[in-house]
Amino acid sequence: MTNEIEIGRGKRATQAYSLDDVAIVPNRRTRDPKDVSVSWQIDAFQLETPILGAPMDSVMSPATAIQLGRLGGLGVLNLEGLWTRYENPQAILDEIAGLRSESERRSDPKITAKLQKLYGAPIQPELITSRISEIREAGVVVAGSLTPQRTQEHYQTVIDAGVDIFVIRGTTVSAEHVSKTTEPLNLKQFIYELDVPVIVGGAAGYTPAMHLMRTGAAGVLVGFGGGATSTTRRTFGIHSPMASAISDVAAARRDYLEESGGRYVHVIADGGVGSSGDIVKSLAMGADAVMLGAALARAEEAPGQGWHWGIEAAHETSPRGDRVPVGTVAPLEELLFGPSHETTGSSNLVGALRRAMATTGYSTLKEFQRVDVVVSPYEADRF
Amino acid sequence: MTNEIEIGRGKRATQAYSLDDVAIVPNRRTRDPKDVSVSWQIDAFQLETPILGAPMDSVMSPATAIQLGRLGGLGVLNLEGLWTRYENPQAILDEIAGLRSESERRSDPKITAKLQKLYGAPIQPELITSRISEIREAGVVVAGSLTPQRTQEHYQTVIDAGVDIFVIRGTTVSAEHVSKTTEPLNLKQFIYELDVPVIVGGAAGYTPAMHLMRTGAAGVLVGFGGGATSTTRRTFGIHSPMASAISDVAAARRDYLEESGGRYVHVIADGGVGSSGDIVKSLAMGADAVMLGAALARAEEAPGQGWHWGIEAAHETSPRGDRVPVGTVAPLEELLFGPSHETTGSSNLVGALRRAMATTGYSTLKEFQRVDVVVSPYEADRF
């Protein structure tokens, strides 16, 4: 069945599905969870888990990036966030965690205005250098992110400080940014000249992802990030349900592999992957790895202290995200590997992935992308 | 895929989509928001934004119509509302804003009865003249609205007072109104004889819109107005989801352009366009402009003082709308152009439109009507 829909006589659209719309189903074989491998390799880097920490100040600090790296994941530090704007960001993080809302509404103009003010402080290049050094000295894989808008200005600092993986991450990043007034980043040339692998996104959809793959990126971020915190649909009307987005980008990966004669670009789900079930389903849709925000913001060590927000919540003229409560569940290690005392999919994320793969009979992530899937709207009160 | 559905063996229907059902998606190109034009021209009038103020007493007064005009939009004054029934409508507006409901229900018979009484005062033609003059003297484009039922009686007063654009607006307006007892308005003849351009509606659907276009109208209002306040579906069973309605009328515009040998009739979404995301999606569905009610009723200067209602809420025998709370967000200028401290799409409406167009790679409103769209039901708790 094609998924094209006629909205009216003048417009066609594509039916799209969210992760909540889908579920995986077992088939004829089951497997011992101990025999399942969840390892993942991107470029020269072999990781024990397919989990990236999202470059959001509520999730990744130098310390949590190091810790995640030691636990087998890849922490990505936001190089335009509080850690590169403030010598002592802890005070700012404490202040944000302490903000109390007077209204019942999730969206509170006073908190938004406060975030806008705090993120108005200038980025200090020397802090970029020192934050990266701190991670590097810990001996884990080093990854930091810039937005496309600021990549020109700061990338040399980032490279000189010594990142292993360079992440260019914006709400929407295209391979062809057009501007009459500024010289936009030429992604293809930039990536070609860079010595380190680049992960770039967000993108959603076959065509935009295919164009990003052609820039030479090692990985593409699927989705627009910050699923739990974002209000992009309400403010901009932009939304790309993740199950369909991942599946479309995975198809681009397959076709680009053919087109390029063998270059495998990694597909990383980024946005709205909030529980172990979401991780499972993202990989089932074809992702190679997942970038986690809210799911890691629930760690005891998370800088957000039970709160979670993205940098788009602090945009100076068009804020489109909120500081949302996610709570604190367990230390990061327990969050990833259990044992869990939570039944909501917020703990033992990797154990749950192993068991989901075992229950459906798969032993590697690549094979698991073929798992059977059903569409069935999520019925909240049945859980 | 066709959108025809079999309800049962004896009835077929069309699947229709609301603005909440759809979202736009980026593609291969992004653009600098500064390079985006949101200007709009109807007849001889060049407007900086594609925004009309709905002729509702909670939204448009002579003062806010003037202010909206100065900010690049087009304010439309309801010439059958409080401003032409009362010498001093401010007292009435204060009274309506002060009505307190005893029940938890949104629909309160006492408030309805009060509105019915207040709107029972007779229309005073000299007030039509003076209200229009007030706007005219401010030097902005002047637009006023009558219902089809009262157009015969008052249009000469309106024309003599000097409107630039004449709006005929009812819940449903057809090109062929049939009556055995009264001589209905012959829209085609009326528009032909009038010297000023006419915007007429609401209409929804290809055929009724096509017939309205053939009357010579400069623009057609799509939808039945007052989305936030209307109870037409519950009371009359009538509903026309906006995404499909706009798309159908946009198709009529295209076909009429061909049929008429080049007359471009503007499609204006009117009803249920309550946030910046809704504006974006209305234009993406094919609208040339949007008529805003609730979205502008949230301005500090709005006559409704945080409340919003349409004239159908005061219908003497069949009221079908409520006075609803919309709150007060910011001064009108900030509501339109930011900077915003709101993350719900209620502020920086024009800025959000610019960014949505830039993110999806378009630089003019006309091109933006081709943007890619997905169908994906709105998941409230994901925002």
Place this chain on the structure above:
Amino acid sequence: MTNEIEIGRGKRATQAYSLDDVAIVPNRRTRDPKDVSVSWQIDAFQLETPILGAPMDSVMSPATAIQLGRLGGLGVLNLEGLWTRYENPQAILDEIAGLRSESERRSDPKITAKLQKLYGAPIQPELITSRISEIREAGVVVAGSLTPQRTQEHYQTVIDAGVDIFVIRGTTVSAEHVSKTTEPLNLKQFIYELDVPVIVGGAAGYTPAMHLMRTGAAGVLVGFGGGATSTTRRTFGIHSPMASAISDVAAARRDYLEESGGRYVHVIADGGVGSSGDIVKSLAMGADAVMLGAALARAEEAPGQGWHWGIEAAHETSPRGDRVPVGTVAPLEELLFGPSHETTGSSNLVGALRRAMATTGYSTLKEFQRVDVVVSPYEADRF
């Protein structure tokens, strides 16, 4: 598009639509509400409105049946309810209205047990006679209902007392009831021998309705009654969404008209028609008339005193309905003809129907069955 669905490899099903799923849409023509006729004729009886009062004790007493008849509708008295079990049912009605629930739940076992006890009193044939006489003496069309189970036992009493229209109404009534232990009612023979027209139901679906039409019935009740009070779906798994049910039965009417060489059997929507919008949509789906429960239970004169229940709520072993609050809105006359001060579709039911027909350009109920319809799930918070 066909509406057949594959549930799984072993089962097919039909997609069915509720009244909430659909809405009517205007087309190219509008009409003056004053030119609209809502009159309806069944057998020799010409009625000014297509409204029947449901034989439920919360809705129809002899007094309200008379009043409805005088207002142009057709009241149907339940001849197995409180009025034929008690000399003075008012005391019982007061008792039911006074029952207070200790739980928050709509379903309260204590109230159910009480209803079971109150309805356990025996039917007194002489009360059947006196109640019918009371209505007859008022000079309105007289209609009374029995269940199929008790028709054999009481019909002679009913006929002798002088009903104009005989209603056989059960949750589900088929033309072919099979029993090994009792001799079931032979509907075809029964109707053939009776001198008065018979309305029979509930039925839903083309085939069961077609078989009921072949029994010689003058009208078929579509649906299983008591939409607002029934829990048949939860208890028995039985449910037949009304939009599809009416449309299917309307198709049976059309085909039976052909098969019978011209016998027009009336299709009467019975169940879940709770607002003026629901009335409009039922007729749009092909119904000739509607049988109202909750919608009339909101009258000041209603015996239920703001509460509403069906006899299935008192079934001795398998109760499947609740006493539900519906509130009191206005006197019956105002409920039917306005003027209304309600915006929820609970008042001026006939006025709303007239306006819906006028807005969509129709002047008779029969033509209105052809009105255009869209499928669009009801979005509660948009109203």
Place this chain on the structure above:
Amino acid sequence: MTNEIEIGRGKRATQAYSLDDVAIVPNRRTRDPKDVSVSWQIDAFQLETPILGAPMDSVMSPATAIQLGRLGGLGVLNLEGLWTRYENPQAILDEIAGLRSESERRSDPKITAKLQKLYGAPIQPELITSRISEIREAGVVVAGSLTPQRTQEHYQTVIDAGVDIFVIRGTTVSAEHVSKTTEPLNLKQFIYELDVPVIVGGAAGYTPAMHLMRTGAAGVLVGFGGGATSTTRRTFGIHSPMASAISDVAAARRDYLEESGGRYVHVIADGGVGSSGDIVKSLAMGADAVMLGAALARAEEAPGQGWHWGIEAAHETSPRGDRVPVGTVAPLEELLFGPSHETTGSSNLVGALRRAMATTGYSTLKEFQRVDVVVSPYEADRF
């Protein structure tokens, strides 16, 4: 219409339906409930009702298994639960019933941790023997369950103690469990060598069920159990809507009947069958019998004392279920056979099934599997 869906360019899925999505509809014939048979035979055992008690500690104790057997059903005792871990499980059951949650959330880590601790006690083989003996001495059919993981270790004890029906039940059980470290249970050989009939599951889907049927099982459990308590979808992303799952497995039964030259494997719905309506719909989808958890946990005699949980809620590292409140409704006999004073489908389960079958014209369970079905999403507030 095929039920294949394109999620995106890289993934296809099957549309699946839950029991809430479907309803049964009457057809041309109705029947006397007294003429309906709900008896069911599996292997040599003739049961008066098609109801199995789920092997969950909140539902089945030796006492309630005996009672259910005497009432015509089949109680299955969990042989890895509290009754085989504790000499006196009543104290533990009281402790679990007495746990109070401090949070509003259904998922409470403290309660989960407590369950994990309580279920950490070792299984005592002599208790397996004594519990089975207790049931056997009562003279009812004896059934006990083990998980596949522990079947090897304990089955001989179970057989020696004398079960009539052996149940192998896990969240997901496949005919082909693969492990590199342990020798998995060879189901086919195990069942072949066993003298008693085996019921095995859960499984969902045509292929996995077909493979289970080929092992020689007498019955297959459809679903993953514990619908009311499970959080498998959120934690593992695994979900298999029951209407589709049952229908798929019923198709496997049909095809296996052909393939095997006449072996009829029973299909038993297990999971999310919580009301009489759900029982009706499960059988309508093709099930031969239902295994009830929450529905029987509401009995006054139920060990859970108004609470309900599955053993997966106590998994030591990946708990994926909650202790949920289900309340206490009536004694078990009344729960099964009425008379009911409940209108929610929680009482007179067998009476409701009889009436549903009678209303749709069927006299045996096997015929009833052919009943007409509609798809119509459950509208909570209409009930």
